[in-house]
Structure formats: C-alpha cells, structure tokens
Amino acid sequence: MDLLRSEPMQLVQLIIPIEAAHRSISYLGDLALFQFKDLNENKSPFQQTYASQVKRCGEMTRTLRLFKEQMMKAGISPPTRSTKDSGLDLEKLEVKLKELEAELLEINANNEKLQHTYNELVEYKLVLEKVGEFFSSAQNNAVARQRELEVQPIVETSIDSPLLMEQDATCPIKHIKLGFISGLVSREKSIPFERILFRATRGNVFLKQAIVDHHVQDPLSGDKVHKNVFVIFYSGERVKSKIIKICDAFGANRYPFSDELGKQFQMMTEVSGRIAELKTTIDAGLLHRSTLLQKIGYQFESWNLLLKKEKSIYRILNMLNINVTKKCLLAEGWCPISAARQIQKVLLQATMECNSQVGTIFQVLQTKELPPTYFYTNNFTCSFQEIVDAYGIAKYQEANPGVYTIITFPFLFAVMFGDWGHGICLLLVTLYFIINENKISSQKLGDILEMVFGGRYIIMMMALFSIYTGLIYNEFFSIPFELFGPTAYGCRDPSCRDSTTIGLIKVRDTYPFGVDPKWHGTRSELPFLNSLKMKMSILLGVSQMNLGIILSYYNAKYFGNNINIWHQFVPQMIFLNSLFGYLSVLIIVKWCTGSQADLYHVMIYMFLSPTDDLGENQLFVGQKFFQVTLLLLALIAVPWMLLPKPFLLKKQHEERHKGQSYSLLYSGEDPLESESNSIHLDHKEFEFSEIFVHQLIHTIEFVLGAVSNTASYLRLWALSLAHSELSSVFYDKVLLLAWGYNNTIVLIVGIIVFICATVGVLLVMESLSAFLHALRLHWVEFQNKFYEGDGYKFSPFSFTSLTDEDGI
Amino acid sequence: MGFVVTSLIFLLIGIIASLSTRIFFNKGPSANLFHLTLVLTSTTCCWMMWAIVYLAQMNPLIVPILSGE
Numbered sequence: 001m002d003l004l005r006s007e008p009m010q011l012v013q014l015i016i017p018i019e020a021a022h023r024s025i026s027y028l029g030d031l032a033l034f035q036f037k038d039l040n041e042n043k044s045p046f047q048q049t050y051a052s053q054v055k056r057c058g059e060m061t062r063t064l065r066l067f068k069e070q071m072m073k074a075g076i077s078p079p080t081r082s083t084k085d086s087g088l089d090l091e092k093l094e095v096k097l098k099e100l101e102a103e104l105l106e107i108n109a110n111n112e113k114l115q116h117t118y119n120e121l122v123e124y125k126l127v128l129e130k131v132g133e134f135f136s137s138a139q140n141n142a143v144a145r146q147r148e149l150e151v152q153p154i155v156e157t158s159i160d161s162p163l164l165m166e167q168d169a170t171c172p173i174k175h176i177k178l179g180f181i182s183g184l185v186s187r188e189k190s191i192p193f194e195r196i197l198f199r200a201t202r203g204n205v206f207l208k209q210a211i212v213d214h215h216v217q218d219p220l221s222g223d224k225v226h227k228n229v230f231v232i233f234y235s236g237e238r239v240k241s242k243i244i245k246i247c248d249a250f251g252a253n254r255y256p257f258s259d260e261l262g263k264q265f266q267m268m269t270e271v272s273g274r275i276a277e278l279k280t281t282i283d284a285g286l287l288h289r290s291t292l293l294q295k296i297g298y299q300f301e302s303w304n305l306l307l308k309k310e311k312s313i314y315r316i317l318n319m320l321n322i323n324v325t326k327k328c329l330l331a332e333g334w335c336p337i338s339a340a341r342q343i344q345k346v347l348l349q350a351t352m353e354c355n356s357q358v359g360t361i362f363q364v365l366q367t368k369e370l371p372p373t374y375f376y377t378n379n380f381t382c383s384f385q386e387i388v389d390a391y392g393i394a395k396y397q398e399a400n401p402g403v404y405t406i407i408t409f410p411f412l413f414a415v416m417f418g419d420w421g422h423g424i425c426l427l428l429v430t431l432y433f434i435i436n437e438n439k440i441s442s443q444k445l446g447d448i449l450e451m452v453f454g455g456r457y458i459i460m461m462m463a464l465f466s467i468y469t470g471l472i473y474n475e476f477f478s479i480p481f482e483l484f485g486p487t488a489y490g491c492r493d494p495s496c497r498d499s500t501t502i503g504l505i506k507v508r509d510t511y512p513f514g515v516d517p518k519w520h521g522t523r524s525e526l527p528f529l530n531s532l533k534m535k536m537s538i539l540l541g542v543s544q545m546n547l548g549i550i551l552s553y554y555n556a557k558y559f560g561n562n563i564n565i566w567h568q569f570v571p572q573m574i575f576l577n578s579l580f581g582y583l584s585v586l587i588i589v590k591w592c593t594g595s596q597a598d599l600y601h602v603m604i605y606m607f608l609s610p611t612d613d614l615g616e617n618q619l620f621v622g623q624k625f626f627q628v629t630l631l632l633l634a635l636i637a638v639p640w641m642l643l644p645k646p647f648l649l650k651k652q653h654e655e656r657h658k659g660q661s662y663s664l665l666y667s668g669e670d671p672l673e674s675e676s677n678s679i680h681l682d683h684k685e686f687e688f689s690e691i692f693v694h695q696l697i698h699t700i701e702f703v704l705g706a707v708s709n710t711a712s713y714l715r716l717w718a719l720s721l722a723h724s725e726l727s728s729v730f731y732d733k734v735l736l737l738a739w740g741y742n743n744t745i746v747l748i749v750g751i752i753v754f755i756c757a758t759v760g761v762l763l764v765m766e767s768l769s770a771f772l773h774a775l776r777l778h779w780v781e782f783q784n785k786f787y788e789g790d791g792y793k794f795s796p797f798s799f800t801s802l803t804d805e806d807g808i
Numbered sequence: 809m810g811f812v813v814t815s816l817i818f819l820l821i822g823i824i825a826s827l828s829t830r831i832f833f834n835k836g837p838s839a840n841l842f843h844l845t846l847v848l849t850s851t852t853c854c855w856m857m858w859a860i861v862y863l864a865q866m867n868p869l870i871v872p873i874l875s876g877e
Contacts (some may be wrong), residue, residue: 002842403842407849415857468854472861488865489872503873509810510865513858522872532864539860594867 003381005397005558007336009371009794012343014331015361017351021320021329024350024360025313025797031346032798033339035372037332038319048318056094057311063097064304070104071293071300090310093303100296107289114285118278119219120253123184123227125271127255130210130229131182132264180233181243184216185252187226193250197232200242206233219253231257309799316797332365334372334794371396374794380457381406387458391779392789397558399551401783408544408782409774410461415540416719416770417462419727420470421477422762427463430456462771472514473720477758478727480517487511487518529724533717535587541713541781542580545706548785549573555786563652567645572702572785575637578630580710589619606631642699646692653686701784709781715773723766730757811862815855822851 012034016024028034045051185193194207208231215224230252232243247254258264321330335343340362347360373394377385381402387409388394388402417423433440433456440453452459474480490507492498503524511517515532519525549572556564586599597617605612606627614624734757738750783789795801829843 001845002838004842403845404849407846407853411850411853469857472857499874500876501873503871505871506868510862512810512814512862514861516865516872518872521875523875524870524873528868528870528872531870532861535864536857536860540856543856588863591863591866594869596869 001403003375003377003385003403004400006371006373006375006394006400006791007338009334009374009396010337010340011365011367011369011371012333012335012340013361013363013365014333014347015363016320016329016331016347017354017356017358017360018322018328020351020354020356020360021317022313023354024347025316026309027346027350028343029309029313029316029797029799031339031342032796032800033335034343035334035794035796036316036319037334039321039330039332040319049320049322050314050317053090053314054311054318056090057307057314060094060097060307061311063101064300064307066101067104067293067296067300070108071297074290074293076290076293076297090306093306097303100292104289104292107285107292111282111285111289114278114282116219118275118282119217121271121275121278123216123219123253124255125268125275126212126216126227127182127184127229127257128264128268128271130212131231131257132268134208134210134231135264136261178233178235179240180231180257181240181247181254182229182231182257183247183252183254184212184227184229185247185250186218187211187228189250189252190228190230193230193246193252196246196250197243200246201234201239204234204239205243207231218251220251312797312799335796336374336794370791372794373397373791375400375402383455383458384409387775388778389793391783392787393791393793395788395791398788398791399555399558399786401551401778401787404547405778406461409778410458410465412540412716412774412777413462413770414465414469415536415716416773417466417723417766418469418473418720419475419477419723419762420467421475422727422758423463423466423470425759425763426459426466426767430459430463434460462767473724474515474517474520475724475727478520478724478731480515480520482517484513485511487516489516489518530717530721533720534714535591537713537716538580538710539584539587540716541710542576542584544713544777544782545576545709545785546573546581548782549576552786563645563648567648568641571637571640575634575641575703576706578634578637580706582627582630586619593619595619638699638703641702642695646688646695649691650686650688657686705784709784712781713777715777719766719770719773723762723770726766727758727762730754730762811859811866814862815859818851818855818858822848822855825851 014024040048045054048054190209194209197205197207209228210230212227212229216227217224218227234240234243244254258267317329319331322328323330344362347362351359373396375381375385384406385400385402388400388405394400414423433453437456445453470476471483486508488506488508488511489504492502492505500523503522504518515529519528549569552572553565553569556562556569583599583603586597586602589595590597590599597619602614602617602619610628610631611624618624731754734750734754738747738754741747825847826844829847830840833843834840
C-alpha cells in the first residue's frame with residue numbers, strides 16, 4: 001500500500017569522472033532524489049577539495065549583500081520574481097560582480113566627498129548670512145549711537161568697524177586689536193560651550209549667538225542637527241588659541257569672516273555659486289548611482305539564485321572522495337530503488353554533455369545501515385504526514401500511522417467539535433484557501449496564516465467530519481432541527497401534565513439519525529448526553545487502541561518477528577479486550593436490552609468479588625462464569641507479556657552466536673582472539689538484565705496504560721460537552737436576550753457580540769483545543785501501541801530546498 | 809428494524825464510494841488499496857458513531873423532562 005511503509009531505499013556508490021562532476025551534481029539537484037553521504041566528515045574546511053571555490057562563492061555572496069544594502073538605502077527594491085536565466089556561469093559572474101562593486105564603491109566615495117564639501121559650504125553661507133546680519137545691525141546701532149554721542153570719527157578706522165570704534169570710544173587708552181572667530185555649534189552644546197568659554201577666558205570674551213531655524217547637515221557626521229551661529233570677540237593670541245581648542249573640542253566648525261562689507265558680499269556670491277554647482281554635480285552623481293543600482297536590481301534575483309545553487313553544488317562536491325589518480329570522484333548516497341533508472345539517465349546525460357570519455361558508474365552497495373525513511377506524498381497527504389513526523393519519523397519500513405491518521409484525526413476532532421453550523425463556517429474558510437491555492441502560495445504570508453494555509457487540507461477534512469457529527473449531535477449553533485423524521489418522544493397523556501415532573505415517553509420509533517431534537521433545553525438533557533458521550537468515548541477509544549495493536553501485529557509479521565507476535569501481540573490483545581473490550585460489549589448489550597444494570601458496579605465487583613452473584617446487574621445468561629474466565633485470561637496475559645520474551649531472545653542470541661564462534665575457529669584464527677571477540681560481542685549486543693528490565697517496563701506501561709489510556713479517551717466527552725455548552729450559552733444568553741428587547745440597536749449589538757464570540761471562542765479557540773487533544777490522542781494513546789518512530793528522514797539534495805541562509 | 813436497515817444503507821454507501829474511487833481515481837494497485845483503506849476507515853467511523861447514538865436511544869432509561877418555560 002502506498003503510504004503504509006517507507007519506499008525501499010538502497011545505498012548507491014557513484015564514480016563520476018571529474019569533468020562531469022559539476023554538471024552531474026547540478027542535474028541530481030534538479031531531480032531531488034539522491035541523498036549524499038558526507039565522506040569527508042573528518043576533514044577540516046581547509047583540507048576540502050573545493051575549498052577555494054567555496055571561498056569565491058562566499059566573496060560573491062558578500063558582494064551581493066553589499067548591493068542589496070545599497071539598494072535598500074537608495075530605496076530601490078529588486079523585483080522578487082527572477083528574470084530569465086542570464087546564462088552566466090561562475091567565472092563571468094565573478095568578474096562582473098567585481099567590476100560593479102568597484103564602480104559602486106567609487107561612486108559612493110565621490111558622492112561622500114562632494115556631500116562633505118557641500119555641507120561645509122552651506123554652513124559657511126549660514127555663517128556669512130548671520131554674522132553679516134549681526135555686523136550690519138551693530139553697525140546701525142553704532143551709527144545711531146555715534147549720531148547721539150557726536151563722537152568725532154577717527155580717520156584711520158572706517159565706518160565699517162563700528163565695534164572697534166566703540167571700543168576706542170569707550171576706552172581710548174587701550175588700543176587693543178580685537179579679533180573675532182565665527183562658526184557654527186550644535187544647539188545642544190551651545191550653553192556648555194558658552195560657559196566653558198567664559199570660564200577659560202575669565203570672562204574676557206564676548207560671545208553672540210544666533211539661532212539657525214532649519215536643520216543643518218553636519219559635514220563630519222552627516223546628521224541633521226540644529227545649530228547656532230556664533231561670533232566670539234577676543235583679544236590676545238593666547239586667548240585665541242584657547243578659543244580654537246575649545247571650538248575643536250565641541251566640534252564647532254569655524255569659518256573665516258571678514259568685516260569689510262564689500263568682501264562679505266563677494267564671499268557670499270562666490271559661495272552661493274559654488275553651492276549651486278556642487279548641487280548639480282551631486283544630483284548627477286546620485287542619478288548615475290541609481291541607474292547603476294537599478295541595473296543591478298533587474299538581475300539581482302537570478303544572480304542570487306545562481307550563487308545559491310553553486311554554493312550548494314560545491315558543498316556537495318566537498319563531501320565526495322577524490323581518488324588517487326585525481327580523475328574521478330567517489331560519491332555515496334541513498335536513493336529510492338524506484339528512482340534508480342531516472343538517476344542513471346540524468347547522470348548519462350551529464351557525462352554526454354561534458355564529452356567525457358567514460359560514463360558514471362552506478363553501483364548498489366549492500367549494507368546493514370539503517371536507510372532513511374521516504375514516503376511519496378502529494379499535496380493532500382503531505383500535511384497529515386507532517387503531523388505524524390512531528391512526533392517521530394517512522395523507522396525504515398515500519399507501518400506508518402499516517403495512513404489511518406488521515407481519517408481518524410479529523411474524525412476525533414469532529415467528535416469534540418460537533419456542530420454543523422460551525423463546521424460549515426470552517427469549510428467555507430478552508431475552501432477559500434484551497435481554491436486560491438496557487439495565488440496564495442506565491443505570496444508571502446505571516447507566520448500564523450502560513451500555518452493555516454499549510455494545513456488547509458487537514459482543516460477541510462475536519463470541517464467535513466464536523467458537519468457530519470454536528471448532524472448526529474443535532475446542533476446548528478446549538479439549535480436542534482427535526483430533519484430526519486418526527487421526534488420519538490411525546491406526552492404520556494393528552495393533557496401533558498407530567499411533562500415537567502416525570503417527563504415524556506417514547507411513543508414512536510427511535511429518531512433515525514442522531515440525537516432526538518426533543519432533548520434540547522430539557523432538565524434531563526445533561527445526564528442523558530453525558531452518559532451517551534462517555535460511553536461513546538470508551539467505545540471509540542477501545543476501537544482505536546485495538547487498531548493500534550493490530551498494526552503492531554502487521555509490523556511483526558512484516559519483519560518476521562515471531563516472538564513479538566506470540567509473546568507481545570497475543571497477550572496484549574487478550575488483556576485489553578478481556579477487560580475493556582468486555583466493557584464495550586456490556587455497554588452495547590445494556591443499550592440493546594434496556595436493562596438497568598449498573599456497569600460501574602459490574603466492572604468493579606468483577607475484580608473485587610468475581611464469584612458473587614450478580615443479581616440485578618445480570619445482563620446475559622452465564623455472565624458470572626464468563627467474567628471469571630475473562631479475569632483469569634487477563635491475569636495469565638500479564639506474565640505472558642513479561643517472562644517468555646527475554647528468555648527466548650537470549651536463546652535466539654545464543655544460537656546465532658554459537659554458530660558464529662564455530663565458524664571463527666574453523667577459519668584458523670587465533671582461538672584466544674576469537675573468544676575475546678565473541679565476549680566483546682556479547683557485551684555489546686546482549687545484556688540479559690537490560691532486556692529483562694526493558695520488557696518489564698514495557699509490560700507495566702501496557703497494563704497501566706490500558707486503564708489510563710481508556711480513561712484518557714474521555715476527553716472526547718469533555719470537550720464535546722464544553723463546546724455544546726459554550727455554544728448554547730452564546731445563543732441563549734446573547735442572541736435570544738438581544739432578541740427579547742425588541743429594539744433594533746440592541747439586536748444589532750447582540751448580533752455583533754454573538755458573531756465575535758462565536759468566531760473568537762468557538763471557531764478559533766475551540767478548534768485549536770480540539771486539534772491539540774485529537775493530536776495527543778493520536779500521538780500517545782494510538783501510537784504507543786505500535787509505533788517506534790526512531791528513523792531519520794530522507795533529505796535529498798535539491799535546489800528547491802535551498803533556504804535563505806545559503807544565499808542572502 | 810430501523811437499525812439493520814440503516815446499517816445496510818451505510819454499507820451500501822461504503823461500497824458505492826469504494827467503487828467510485830476505483831473508477832475515477834485509478835492510479836495503480838498500491839494507490840488503489842490506499843484509497844480503499846481511506847474510504848473504508850471513514851465509512852466505519854461514520855457508521856460507528858451513528859450506531860452508538862442510535863443504540864443509546866433505542867431503550868432509553870432517562871426521558872426528557874421539559875423545563876417548563
């Protein structure tokens with residue numbers, strides 16, 4: 001059967017001529033059916049044959065990453081769909097990437113230099129403006145003051161230096177030349193700047209600051225900061241050097257300023273001119289860069305893909321052994337037996353294309369190693385197989401629970417979810433995903449949506465089964481319908497007096513499909529449904545566990561393990577069925593006969609006092625004798641599971657082992673050596689105490705597990721009760737309450753609350769909850785009866801499985 | 809009687825479903841066996857659930873007691 005056991009795998013040795021190596025690996029990567037074994041595990045990365053190639057690929061990856069960063073910064077996003085294959089191979093790509101990188105770096109450096117100069121000029125212009133304003137306003141003041149004071153103008157100094165004049169006017173004794181320094185300082189630092197200047201020069205400087213309104217781009221750091229223009233007046237050389245040092249410490253840029261008006265004007269025009277020039281140059285540079293980046297962007301994805309492919313090919317080539325003559329490579333790996341022909345064809349094609357003189361040799365090796373497990377899955381079965389694999393990958397060729405999980409998992413979910421209204425909602429959502437499969441699979445979705453989309457077939461099955469169980473539980477958003485015929489219950493007499501005290505009676509045939517609609521809203525609804533659902537859970541649970549044990553039989557038969565059949569399968573079946581199978585039978589008999597027997601009482605007293613008379617609890621003739629027999633069978637089954645197997649295994653090992661030691665003697669080897677070998681084997685392979693303890697644990701696990709796993713299935717009842725109660729509360733207490741007010745607004749609010757609660761609590765939270773519990777029932781209660789799950793997955797070398805870690 | 813009749817209906821539906829998967833999705837013997845397993849498992853599960861609920865209502869020990877609203 002298709003999915004039941006792993007595909008048969010074989011270990012294959014390939015001898016590839018070296019000129020065809022690269023192409024063969026590339027074709028094998030496209031085919032995705034060969035898993036390479038790493039033959040060079042012990043070698044360090046430097047000793048590997050193709051280490052230099054890998055390094056080159058690494059270099060190119062770094063270059064591509066640089067390009068991507070630059071593109072991000074410039075705001076160009078590369079198109080995600082790769083363009084046609086540019087037909088480049090690795091060497092040409094390397095050369096091209098180097099060229100482009102050099103060009104890009106050059107453009108960037110030039111741009112930076114120009115930008116630096118531009119920023120300086122902008123700052124200089126600001127200084128010119130502000131200080132010029134300041135000087136001109138001071139000049140106006142001085143002129144006004146002069147007119148006021150009627151001081152005689154001094155011939156040497158012109159009207160342009162009013163401050164000096166003022167200085168002279170107020171202190172005619174000292175003819176000290178005042179110097180000034182002008183520049184820009186960032187606004188945050190302006191106050192400490194002022195303070196330190198004041199302290200350092202003992203208050204002998206005059207500082208005037210003017211705010212610049214807009215941001216200025218600092219030439220050194222490139223950030224946009226608020227700055228202030230300052231002018232510092234000082235006298236003396238030492239003070240000057242101090243001020244210069246303080247300016248440098250604060251990162252305040254100094255710019256020269258002349259106090260003559262004519263020169264100011266000239267500087268202004270010059271600077272403006274240069275700024276305009278530089279701006280055009282910078283813009284041209286940026287344009288050039290963006291065209292270059294766009295050109296890169298078109299081809300980026302295809303280069304990226306090529307690089308990823310090449311890197312993975314070289315990684316694989318490094319795993320192969322190069323033989324002494326350096327003419328061919330040795331590869332070992334696993335492939336499915338059914339794919340052998342395809343692989344051979346592809347290898348032949350590669351060698352033909354490379355015009356090599358010999359073809360690749362394809363040789364099957366015999367080995368005792370455990371092969372990887374491989375299942376052919378399609379879109380539908382893939383998601384179910386994944387949830388089985390999440391617990392453990394099947395050992396090679398053991399029965400895969402995935403076959404049954406495809407049906408039983410959605411079924412158990414539905415038993416816990418059972419409402420056909422909610423089922424229809426789920427179905428609509430998942431149908432949307434399935435119909436738009438192709439479109440959505442190419443988009444990038446968020447994490448949660450990705451998981452929901454990946455599990456769309458699981459959810460579809462869950463929805464379909466939920467509709468079925470919803471019809472059986474007769475719940476449509478907790479409202480029952482009489483779809484399948486009249487209800488079976490009616491009044492005892494025409495006046496219906498007793499309906500609220502003793503209740504109705506069954507007047508017609510049983511309601512043909514599902515739970516009778518009359519039950520909803522009655523006072524005895526919960527006792528009836530609880531009893532029904534608990535018994536249903538036990539019956540479903542016992543069936544699933546029996547299925548698990550039967551699968552272990554098929555496993556034992558397939559592997560030819562007779563011991564397991566007779567001393568594991570048979571006693572397990574006897575034990576489980578004589579206790580819980582019998583309980584299931586009792587449940588069915590009680591339902592069929594309508595007896596009032598108390599099953600708890602029956603089961604407990606079957607153990608406590610089996611020989612007692614059953615009295616009222618008798619369900620069929622000969623029950624007492626039957627129960628005693630079953631009890632004895634169960635009691636025998638326990639030591640049957642525990643004792644024979646370790647002894648039989650020991651005997652088996654000794655027989656095998658005895659034969660071996662005889663053959664070693666005959667081959668003429670040293671008898672002492674052979675003895676030590678056999679003792680060594682004994683210690684490695686067979687420790688009786690270990691096997692015995694293992695079997696003891698296994699037996700205890702099964703015996704106790706029989707009780708606990710059966711009880712665990714009661715979660716089917718618990719969750720189904722929770723779901724129907726929640727749904728009923730939302731309906732009765734939200735929707736009907738809102739309806740009762742006869743007010744449109746209240747009704748609309750009520751409907752909105754009802755929809756939000758249904759979607760949030762019932763559709764999302766309950767689904768997750770039921771999903772989780774159904775999963776747990778499969779992973780633990782079903783699979784621990786037969787599943788070993790300690791294999792490893794077949795992971796062929798494939799280009800489609802390249803992750804982003806390989807590239808960028 | 810209703811139990812046997814409806815069980816036979818389930819059986820019939822199961823047979824029809826198996827035959828139609830064989831006709832419409834014939835993909836070789838091992839794939840056919842797989843599809844058959846799926847159809848049989850789902851039919852059995854559905855029948856079991858229906859049968860349990862039907863049997864539980866055949867001879868009821870508890871009857872509906874209306875809440876009197």
